[in-house]
Amino acid sequence: MMILIQASYFLAAVLFILGLKQMSSPVTARRGIQWAGAGMVLATLVTFLSPELTDNPQALTNYGLIVLAIAIGGGYAYVTGKKVAMTDMPQMIAMYNGMGGGAAATIAAVELLKAQGEVAAGQAESVLGAVGMSAHPSTIAEAMGTDVTILAIVGAIIGTIAFSGSIIAWAKLDGRLNSNKLLPQQQLINLVLAIVLVGFAIAVYFTGDLMPIIAFFGIALLLGVFITVPVGGADMPVIISLFNALTGLAVGFEGYVLGNAAMIIAGTVVGSAGSLLTHLMAKAMNRSVSNVFFSGFGTTAAAGAAADESGGSMKEVQAQDVGIMMAYASQVVIIPGYGMAVAQAQHKVWELTQLLTDKGVKVKFAIHPVAGRMPGHMNVLLAEAGVPYDLIYDMEDINADFGNTTVTLVIGANDVVNPAAKKDPSSPLFGMPILNAEESENVIVIKRGRGTGFSGVENPLFLLDNTRMLFGDGQKAVNELIQAVKEL
Amino acid sequence: MIEGLAALYIFMLAGFTGYEIISKVPVILHTPLMSGSNFVHGIVLVGAMIALGIAENGTQQAIGFVAVLLAAGNAVGGYVVTERMLEMFKASGKKDSAGGKH
Numbered sequence: 001m002m003i004l005i006q007a008s009y010f011l012a013a014v015l016f017i018l019g020l021k022q023m024s025s026p027v028t029a030r031r032g033i034q035w036a037g038a039g040m041v042l043a044t045l046v047t048f049l050s051p052e053l054t055d056n057p058q059a060l061t062n063y064g065l066i067v068l069a070i071a072i073g074g075g076y077a078y079v080t081g082k083k084v085a086m087t088d089m090p091q092m093i094a095m096y097n098g099m100g101g102g103a104a105a106t107i108a109a110v111e112l113l114k115a116q117g118e119v120a121a122g123q124a125e126s127v128l129g130a131v132g133m134s135a136h137p138s139t140i141a142e143a144m145g146t147d148v149t150i151l152a153i154v155g156a157i158i159g160t161i162a163f164s165g166s167i168i169a170w171a172k173l174d175g176r177l178n179s180n181k182l183l184p185q186q187q188l189i190n191l192v193l194a195i196v197l198v199g200f201a202i203a204v205y206f207t208g209d210l211m212p213i214i215a216f217f218g219i220a221l222l223l224g225v226f227i228t229v230p231v232g233g234a235d236m237p238v239i240i241s242l243f244n245a246l247t248g249l250a251v252g253f254e255g256y257v258l259g260n261a262a263m264i265i266a267g268t269v270v271g272s273a274g275s276l277l278t279h280l281m282a283k284a285m286n287r288s289v290s291n292v293f294f295s296g297f298g299t300t301a302a303a304g305a306a307a308d309e310s311g312g313s314m315k316e317v318q319a320q321d322v323g324i325m326m327a328y329a330s331q332v333v334i335i336p337g338y339g340m341a342v343a344q345a346q347h348k349v350w351e352l353t354q355l356l357t358d359k360g361v362k363v364k365f366a367i368h369p370v371a372g373r374m375p376g377h378m379n380v381l382l383a384e385a386g387v388p389y390d391l392i393y394d395m396e397d398i399n400a401d402f403g404n405t406t407v408t409l410v411i412g413a414n415d416v417v418n419p420a421a422k423k424d425p426s427s428p429l430f431g432m433p434i435l436n437a438e439e440s441e442n443v444i445v446i447k448r449g450r451g452t453g454f455s456g457v458e459n460p461l462f463l464l465d466n467t468r469m470l471f472g473d474g475q476k477a478v479n480e481l482i483q484a485v486k487e488l
Numbered sequence: 489m490i491e492g493l494a495a496l497y498i499f500m501l502a503g504f505t506g507y508e509i510i511s512k513v514p515v516i517l518h519t520p521l522m523s524g525s526n527f528v529h530g531i532v533l534v535g536a537m538i539a540l541g542i543a544e545n546g547t548q549q550a551i552g553f554v555a556v557l558l559a560a561g562n563a564v565g566g567y568v569v570t571e572r573m574l575e576m577f578k579a580s581g582k583k584d585s586a587g588g589k590h
Contacts, residue, residue: 241522
């Protein structure tokens, strides 16, 4: 039986790695998640046969509880996962990730409580005066072993912070929590809290008491909340990705505690892959990971002054004129932003694209690495509308092409086309790579109002001579463009 | 069981594997991939089942129950949303083999 179980875990680990590998190309990506899914089903099924479960005197009750918990947790996730809108995907990923972190932390809690129970039983016996019975451990570290205890505690800290932090990230992206401020001197409080947390972790290791374990988990929960609340909305993807990596690590550590190689491998692979992904995202946004944590982006009101000195003004344009301009263009580049997805305009944009293509216009989509709420999110939203991925270009591939473009249509995007990122060292966006929309012959910006973007920074692109503003709701504006092109 | 030093080697090799897998991914797949890796650490479900399986009293069973519940949410939710995202990626041409990344 052990051979069957170990072989299945081994196969599952192989399937996870191959699956993730296949997810790195759009052609094989779907097969990749299916392979990983098969590995998960296999690993879950054989676990029912493992001796830890079958040999427990409580086996029957525990089997019932396991099936019930899987039904409730899995059922909830299945229903929410099936119906969540594509625009809300980032917060749903945060939620599921938080659940994984919480699971890793609760595994540690069970192990620590079991060890604590052994220590307590030993103390009770020595009170009764059993002379010479020194076999009982006097601390949790003695009960579990040095390496296991350390990894259980570290995994518990990481998992708990990922749990409460991810829930806050979900609440913020879902619009349920808008505050960036919690307490004055938040960073100082966090530092003190982190030191207290380490103190309790040491107390858990060297004693056999229940109190430090409870305090330890409580403080870790609080710290996850305190770390995440001050993070600005634009930086959320980085945080979610980081928590994803942290959960992976916690799972790997708890895998060691349980002696489970599949958990060690899958968790560590995700831990390192997630760390690299976090770094790539932060780089694409021109932010360092420490920057994300220790400064509230956009909360400083330093921006805004730059717009006035150029002295330009926004020039409005009508949909008919834009329609004519686009229909007779040689190349049109569309730069979609999250605003387009919020207005649910992506299907209309695809309709417009097909109309223009029929008229012989070359249409391309230009995607900034952080378009949408996280890298790649915009590709998902366009794919949902039916836009084939070979019309979609990354920033590096399209930036040299703006010079050959008759019309660039910016819809619902703002910061990713802000030339201040290249020219104005005082701008908070300075240094972020942007799409060179301003190099094209004409720039049309579809925008709801005259306000600033997600980051709260003014955009000088809107004031340029070759820029025209088409004010209105994204979907309505694109609809007008479709009518205008059709009437020609 | 896995002894200390062997585990250290597993951690090291798995770490490099994860790094290698991600380093060649086009930006368009970053979100599905984050979601996919989120699903993969749903393997915590196996550990949660063992934690509940070895529980000996009510407290441990209650905590283990929460562990399995959360882990199942991670695994099932991670799979459903990743699959939903990936099934939408299509090339404009009929042929599936060509294309790849830009």
